[in-house]
Amino acid sequence: METVAIQQGQTETQKNQTTTLSGSEAVLQALLGEGVETIFGYPGGAIMPIYDALYDYTDRLNHILVRHEQGAIHAAQGYARTSGKTGVVFATSGPGATNLVTGLADAMIDSTPIVAITGQVFAHLLGTDAFQETDVINITTPVTKWNYQVTDATEIPSVLAKAFYIAGSGRPGPVVIDITKNAQLQKFPSPPYQKCTHIRSYRPSPIIRKEFVEQAAKLINEAQRPFVIFGQGVILGNAEKEFIKFIEKSGIPCAWTILGMSAIPTDHPLAVGMLGMHGNYGPNLLTNECDVLIAVGMRFDDRVTGRLDKYARQAKVIHLDIDPAEIDKNVKATVPVWGNCRETLPMLTALIEQKYYPQWLQKFKDCQLKEEEKVIKEELNPSGEILTMGEVINVLNELTDAEAVIVTDVGQHQMVACRYSHFKQTRSNITSGGLGTMGFALPAAIGAKFGAPHRTVVAVIGDGGFQMTLQELGTIMQFKTNVKIIILNNQFLGMVRQWQQLFHEKRYSFVDITSPDFVQVAKGFGISGQSIDQRSQLRDALKEMLDHPGSYLLEVMVGKENNVFPMVPQGRGVAEIVLSKEEV
Amino acid sequence: MFNVQRGTLDQNHYKMNKQEYTITVYTENQVGLLNRIAIIFSRRKINIDSLNTSPSEVESVHRFTIVINEVEEVVRKLCRQIEKQVEVLKAYYNTNDEIVWQELALYKVSTDEIAAKVKVERLLRQYGARAVVIRHDYTVFETTGQREETDALVRVLEPYGLIEFVRSARIAIIKSSVGFHEKLQQFEYREPSESTMENEFLNDNEKVFSM
Numbered sequence: 062m063e064t065v066a067i068q069q070g071q072t073e074t075q076k077n078q079t080t081t082l083s084g085s086e087a088v089l090q091a092l093l094g095e096g097v098e099t100i101f102g103y104p105g106g107a108i109m110p111i112y113d114a115l116y117d118y119t120d121r122l123n124h125i126l127v128r129h130e131q132g133a134i135h136a137a138q139g140y141a142r143t144s145g146k147t148g149v150v151f152a153t154s155g156p157g158a159t160n161l162v163t164g165l166a167d168a169m170i171d172s173t174p175i176v177a178i179t180g181q182v183f184a185h186l187l188g189t190d191a192f193q194e195t196d197v198i199n200i201t202t203p204v205t206k207w208n209y210q211v212t213d214a215t216e217i218p219s220v221l222a223k224a225f226y227i228a229g230s231g232r233p234g235p236v237v238i239d240i241t242k243n244a245q246l247q248k249f250p251s252p253p254y255q256k257c258t259h260i261r262s263y264r265p266s267p268i269i270r271k272e273f274v275e276q277a278a279k280l281i282n283e284a285q286r287p288f289v290i291f292g293q294g295v296i297l298g299n300a301e302k303e304f305i306k307f308i309e310k311s312g313i314p315c316a317w318t319i320l321g322m323s324a325i326p327t328d329h330p331l332a333v334g335m336l337g338m339h340g341n342y343g344p345n346l347l348t349n350e351c352d353v354l355i356a357v358g359m360r361f362d363d364r365v366t367g368r369l370d371k372y373a374r375q376a377k378v379i380h381l382d383i384d385p386a387e388i389d390k391n392v393k394a395t396v397p398v399w400g401n402c403r404e405t406l407p408m409l410t411a412l413i414e415q416k417y418y419p420q421w422l423q424k425f426k427d428c429q430l431k432e433e434e435k436v437i438k439e440e441l442n443p444s445g446e447i448l449t450m451g452e453v454i455n456v457l458n459e460l461t462d463a464e465a466v467i468v469t470d471v472g473q474h475q476m477v478a479c480r481y482s483h484f485k486q487t488r489s490n491i492t493s494g495g496l497g498t499m500g501f502a503l504p505a506a507i508g509a510k511f512g513a514p515h516r517t518v519v520a521v522i523g524d525g526g527f528q529m530t531l532q533e534l535g536t537i538m539q540f541k542t543n544v545k546i547i548i549l550n551n552q553f554l555g556m557v558r559q560w561q562q563l564f565h566e567k568r569y570s571f572v573d574i575t576s577p578d579f580v581q582v583a584k585g586f587g588i589s590g591q592s593i594d595q596r597s598q599l600r601d602a603l604k605e606m607l608d609h610p611g612s613y614l615l616e617v618m619v620g621k622e623n624n625v626f627p628m629v630p631q632g633r634g635v636a637e638i639v640l641s642k643e644e645v
Numbered sequence: 646m647f648n649v650q651r652g653t654l655d656q657n658h659y660k661m662n663k664q665e666y667t668i669t670v671y672t673e674n675q676v677g678l679l680n681r682i683a684i685i686f687s688r689r690k691i692n693i694d695s696l697n698t699s700p701s702e703v704e705s706v707h708r709f710t711i712v713i714n715e716v717e718e719v720v721r722k723l724c725r726q727i728e729k730q731v732e733v734l735k736a737y738y739n740t741n742d743e744i745v746w747q748e749l750a751l752y753k754v755s756t757d758e759i760a761a762k763v764k765v766e767r768l769l770r771q772y773g774a775r776a777v778v779i780r781h782d783y784t785v786f787e788t789t790g791q792r793e794e795t796d797a798l799v800r801v802l803e804p805y806g807l808i809e810f811v812r813s814a815r816i817a818i819i820k821s822s823v824g825f826h827e828k829l830q831q832f833e834y835r836e837p838s839e840s841t842m843e844n845e846f847l848n849d850n851e852k853v854f855s856m
Contacts (some may be wrong), residue, residue, distance in 0.1 A: 198677055203684055207731045208677070227731055261832040262673050262734045386725040 063493035067409040079250035084214030085114035087251050088178060091221035094254035097149050099123045099131040099140060099511050105153025106193055108180025110245035112151075117554060125511065125540055128532040132504035134164025135288065135530070138173045139508030142491045143466055143516070145299070147229045150177040155193030158239070159200065163498055165235045166204040170495030171320060172297060176224045184212040184241040197239045206234030214247035222257035231265030232384040233297060236304065267385050269408070277379045277396045278412030280353050286421045287313045288351035290336055290344070290365075293320035293494075294358015294382060294627050300403035301325065301487045304357065307410045312417035314425050316344035318359050320494040323484035327463065333425040338629045339366045339476040342436075343428030343640060345629055348373050349636040350424070355379045358402050361391040362495065371634025383407050433641040436626050442482065447620045448596055449548045450477040453603070457519065457547070458483040460603050465517040466491060466509050470502035470526035475557035476625045478521045488513070498528030506544045507536055517545065517607065524550040524576045534586040537612050545606050546590075546614040548579055551621050559624045563645050583614040590614030665694070666738050667746065667817045670709040671701060671825055673732040682709060682733075684695045685726045691715060695748075697814035702824050706734065712815050732833060739819055746817035750795035751777070752786045752802055753809035759784055765805050772798045783808060 082090065088111055092100070100122055104112040113122060129131040130152045137148025148168075152158055158179040166174045182191040198210050207227045209220055220238060228236045281287055289311075295304045301324050308315050308325075316334045317324065325332060334341030336348075345367075348354065354376040359365070366372040371393060380387070380394035381402050388397040398405050440451035454477060457465070463483035468491040470477040475492055484490060491509050493501040506520035527548050537544055558572040583590040590613055593602045599617070606613045629638045630645060639645050672678055679698065686693050694712040701708035713720070717738075724736040756779065759765050772794065774786040788795055795812055802810075 143796065199680060202677065202681055203688065210676075261829070263731045384729070386722070386729045390722060390725075 066284065079252050081248055082251040083110065083114065084211075084217050084245045084247050084249070085110040087214060087217040087249075088245070089114055089122065090251070090254050091218055091225075092149060093118075094256065095147070095221075095225045097122065097147075099125065100151055101125045101127055101140070101508060102150045102151030102159060103127055103130050103133055103153070104151070105155075105157045105180065107154035107182055107242050108151060108157070108178075108240075108245070110242060111178070111180065111240075111270075115314075123511075124151075125507070125536065127504065127507075128535045129339055129530070130160035131500070132507075132518060132533045132536065133165055134161045134168070134175065134177065135382070135498075135501050135504035135532075136385070136508030136511070136536075137175050137177075137274060138164060138168055138171075138501075139491055139505030139510075140512040141168075141173050141175060141233075141494050141508075142512070143488050143509045143518075144512030145488065146512070147174040147176055147182045147225055147233075152177065153178075153180045153193065154182055154197070155195050156497070158237075159195055161237075162200060162204060163496075165201055165237065167493050167496040167498045167501065169204045169206065169237040171493065172233050172293060173235065173236035174228040176221075176228050177235060177237045179237060179239045180245070181210065181239045181241045184403075186244070187241070188210075194362075194419075197237065201237045204235070205237050208237040208239070210239040210241070211244050212241045212303040214244045214249045217244065218251055218254055219257070220254060223260060226257035226260065227263065231263075232585075244571050266383055266401050267399040269398075271408075272387070273396055273398050274405060274408045277355075277398050277410060278395060278409055280377055280379060281311060281313075281355065281463070282638045284353035286351045286418065287296055287311070287353040287355060288315045288344075288347065288376075289315035289355045289357060290318070290348070290359060290599045291315060291321045291324065291326075291357040292318040292359025294402055295324040296487055298383065298401045298403040300401070300406055303403055303406040303410070305329070307406045307413075310390070310410050310415050311413050311417070313355065314418070314422050316341070317505055318362070318365055318494075319479055319492060321443040322479060322482075323489040324487050326485050327483045330582060331422075333422075333643055334429070335480060336630075337362075338367070339627065340365075340629075341429070341480070342432040342627050342640065343425040345430055345627070345635040345638045347424060349375065349634065351376050353377050353379065355381070356392075357381045357406070358383070360384075360387050362557065363391075366391065367629045367631075367633055367637070371636070373635075381409075432627065432640065440477070445620075446596070448594065448599065448617060449623055450474055450551075450619050451481050452596070453547065453549060453599065453617050453619070454478050454481040454521070456600055456603055459464075460607055461517055461519070465489070466513055467491070467517050468502050468506040468509050468520045469520060470495045470520075470522040471499045471556075472523045472526060473551070473559065473625050474521055474523045474549040476556075477549075480625075486516075489516075499523075499526040502526060503530050503544075503546070504533045504536075507533060507540075507542050508632060510542050510544050518543045519547060521547045521549065523555060524548055524552065524579075525554045525574050527579070528574075528576065531582065532581060534588060537588060538586040542612060543610075544607075544612045546583075546588075547606070548614065548616045549619050550576060550579070551619050551623065552576070553621060555623075556625070558622070562622070563630070563642060579614060579616045588612050588614055590616070592616035592618065594618035655703050662716050664716075665712060665714055665741055666717070666743070667815065668709070668711040668713065668720070668724060668727070668736060668738045668742050669817065669819060670711065670727055670736045671703075671734040672707045672709060672730075674678065674705065675732045678730070678732050679709075681730050682711075685723060686711075686713065689719075689723075691719070692722070695814040697816050699816065703826055703829050706825060706829060710814065710816050712803070726843055735825070735828065737819060737822075739817070743821065744819055745819040746791065746815050747789050748792060748795055748815050749787060749789050749813040750798070751809075751811050752788075752807060754786070754802055754809065755806050756781060756784045758805045762805065765802075768801050771800075772787055772801065774798060797852045
């Protein structure tokens, strides 16, 4: 680590104030020094010294014993996403560490701050194929922002300080610290813990170039049909207020990516909905009609852009992002505005004129009407007897007054939940966006509840995804986590089935999934629940779930072969968005 | 490969414009960093033609020299991904006319052959080769130069029984560089100038900016 600045700030007396600690104690002292309260983890041979030290820290550190290491890291992700703090994970060597990989990849692509501490075999056994030895550093390199192997306890304070600094600053991401068992056991004189504030080779945020802000403002002021699209950068930068001021002064309609969702209230008059493959009709269609496209804290994922050579070709693009590698990566920026949008947005707001684009906004409203007519009406108020996913979300919105944290898994239910959920508060939509990790929701909801203990947390999960990580019901049981679980059961792996129907001549290859009696399963874990399949039961069942004093599982049987529309079919441009299967 | 860019040229044009680029990376000296840099290329299925790690003009700062054959657009993106790594200070890319570069080659031939055939000795002199080791059974020559020169000598020696041949990675000096001392100081004192921080890319962008 770059210790120049830190050492310079240390006086001789401070240096002398050392205490003898074991490496394990130093790890826990570092966590306390970073303000960590909650750890999600699972013990094992190579991390036993840390767990032994933890035995004396349970009054200061809350350790949540999960049922599988994947559950630990998804819980830490959920925790980080609702709390804004860095999620902390403990796992042992070998299988413990490899079980983290999916969550690390998920946190990497969704920019979630995580510090994962893994035990490792004794340093003298490295490379000998020792029991539970895997090359954790090399396995996790592509899916971490930074990783480091500690073999000497004296490194622990500075390495952990660096880990938290890197995970939480700039564009956040996961960090793995692999600590050999001998380093955990080794005693050493430790100076008081100090946070890291600077690493010479690491620049969390680029310098803001004023001339580009000015050029961006000029483009915006001259625009006839400007359009703002925003992502999680607004939330990660704590720039929600700055963003709202910007759109309200500029009067520009704005649409969110799936991870940007909830940064502003869903019912904001300038909010026009969600972008992407199953986003709203207007935002997709009109991306190709705007003259200036202002992208804030988003990375032009292929699920947002559709076919790139048919994406916003007519528009000048202003791209605000903290990560210089995102500029020009997928979509060429006319004006790049590098920096934290919490700083760049107010600069831009100061330079733009107060405007309003009634005709342009009307175009979005017209599209919305068309979408309501062709898709939304039937989804939220179905004419048929069988329940739809959309109406469940619709009633849930009403009963929670749009104040709940909604955690979703991956698939049709995720798209429906994100399309129809209403939000009033930021950090309320927790989902696996970039990686699309089935099994994410249940453990993430546990973490989300620990990150926002006073909020209602509702996990919306499909019948497939729930069966991937349902062992975490055990964690809910043990720690009495108040998580509300809704399983939207269509008895299919619905999203794959939808694609097979639309693009593979209805050849339903291995999407017909059998489920256990979910209510009985929950009962086995001491969790109350019920299953419903009638519209007449829906409101009362949701109410009972929300009013129940603890966790609750509600299974809702929904239409087996319902599809999510609108849709931008893969390989097509955003303007080729379709509203029904007849148009595909 | 990356996706086709807005407002740029089609795939064919891309292919036609592939050329050799030398990427120079200033880094901290850290275990595992080589892998972090290497996988940026392998993830995109880009082959590294040559890779060298060495000390740099600044004590404690390491210097990677990487040669690839690619189009500029891709090389620029690769450099940004490399710079994103925590322990990377800076990454530059240059075409061959912007650098001075050399490779080192070693050739092992039978001493008897060399002694017997005067022509070989003359050829070696002609190619600027130097004897490193002379033993009764074999002799090792070295040359430094560019790929064409070291390759040419291989073809010359082959008829006389080239026992072993090895060539090092490219090392390169950037003609226009003023070195890394000043930039490193800026990084250390948290006062990087605009040119140090975000440099080339933004400045290039200025040229293509149009209102």
